[in-house]
Amino acid sequence: MTPSGTGHGEALGPSPDAGGTAGRESWTAAWELLLPTASAPARARGRALQAALREAVRTGRLAPGTRLPSSRELAVDLGVSRGLVTEAYEQLTAEGYLRSGRGAGTWVGDAVRAARPTAVDLAPRPAGVRADFLPGTPDLSLFPRAAWAGARRGVLAELPHHALGYPDPRGLPRLRTAVAELLVRRRGVVADPERVVVVSGVAQAMTLLGCALHARGIRTVGVEDPGSPEHAALFAAAAVGTVPLPLDGDGTAMGPLRASGVRALVTTPSHQFPSGIAYSARRRAELLDWARAVDGLVIEDDYDGDFRYDRSPVGALQGLDPERVAYTGSVSKSLAPGLRLGWLLVPASLAAEVVARKRTMDLGNPVVDQALLARFVERGDYDRQLRRCRRAYQERRDTLVSALAEHLPGTEVSGIAAGLHVIAALPERYGPSDAFLPRAAAAGVAVRPLSDYERAVRTGGLRLVLGYAHRSPGQLREGVRLLAEAARDGTTG
Ligand SMILES: Cc1ncc(COP(=O)(O)O)c(C=O)c1O
The missing domain is CATH 3.90.1150.10 (Aspartate Aminotransferase, domain 1)
Structure with a gap:
């Protein structure tokens, strides 16, 4: 069970002197550090739990005032004995990291507050900036370091020697299968693992598609206005120009699109960047009709398709016509942009060209990272x-x-x-x-x-x-x- 589970949900509230929801947030962040202790050898388990708790307090993942779950609840969730947890709580209370309240309850103490920044402050801020609203970055302190480290150890233990050679430039079959399954399930795409290309982010997918389109004689693509300035820069790298096209309330306006003469359009239909609209069902159908009529291509940038809050998820456009839509997404918003890992679902007509370009560009993405992400997805860690x-x-x-x-x-x-x-x-x-x-x-x-x-x-x-x-x-x-x-x-x- 995780902190999101029902097991100790009520126990995780901050103590009366802790601010707002900081307690719950910080417990969720600390959970990552505690999990591996359960699989430590029995003799070392107690020490591992104490060290992980200490580390969580010291680094700010457990904020002062956070109420810890009861020893019984934590023992059940970690799958360790209750005595081990009680001992860890007592030890850390003695050291000043934790404090016990009157009656039942254990909280993170204040003693180390001055020594380190809070977890959220670890995110870089531009110098001199007191408040940062710049868009585009997820909370990098939510990166699941412990689970990622565990997956890396597992991958290095299981990868056979021959797998460390040059990979298939499309990506490891294992990752392509895992990504296809993930996207079918979460985003409603049509995904044959043979048609998945592992890329280093949406950015590379755009450049690859730009090269493939250029090879077909296409020199301009339509982009949304307002839209991501990156799109124009990435296509420019493939010597393909961009034509900005206005939006109306349904998505890219069809009149200007038809009049522009372009045969390829870059879109963010699930959550238009940056306006935030979702393309209407009517506009999705019109776009696909247009693409068929001009023998063209819609490029679907699903950059943050996983984050829906109040409405049911909008399925990807690609699911409606996988031969007219190239679909791309990445882990940049869900894990971290620094991983440089993403995917491209490419229509049959462009597949050979895209794969050939991927080969000449970099001979494929790093194998260990690919195997790691595959394992992460397969085991439910990504979800x-x-x-x-x-x-x-x-x-x-x-x-x-x-x-x-x-x-x-x-x-x-x-x-x-x-x-x-x-x-x-x-x-x-x-x-x-x-x-x-x-x-x-x-x-x-x-x-x-x-x-x-x-x-x-x-x-x-x-x-x-x-x-x-x-x-x-x-x-x-x-x-x-x-x-x-x-x-x-x-x-x-
Ligand atoms: C709309 C949009 N598409 C694509 C990207 C780039 O994504 P990636 O990191 O996967 O290359 C960004 C980056 O923030 C973006 O805002």
């Missing part, structure tokens, strides 16, 4: 990680939305049903963006306007793209307060 992140991000999103309502009343928030950021349209009284943004910067608030992602010049009030996944609820509240201060300084009327 667990997604559940854990989704819980944390949903809470942060809710915190951000309610802080905006409190401190910046009148702000219209959209694109909140999914993803790692929201769009906040500020009321006009806060002034134009060329005045507001320098005030925010001077107040130490790193924030990006929607106009940074727009190619066409648009009129209207100031809209901000506020990333929230990488900040704790407390940091988000404080950030919105600072933002509101900066906004008030320029209030008109």
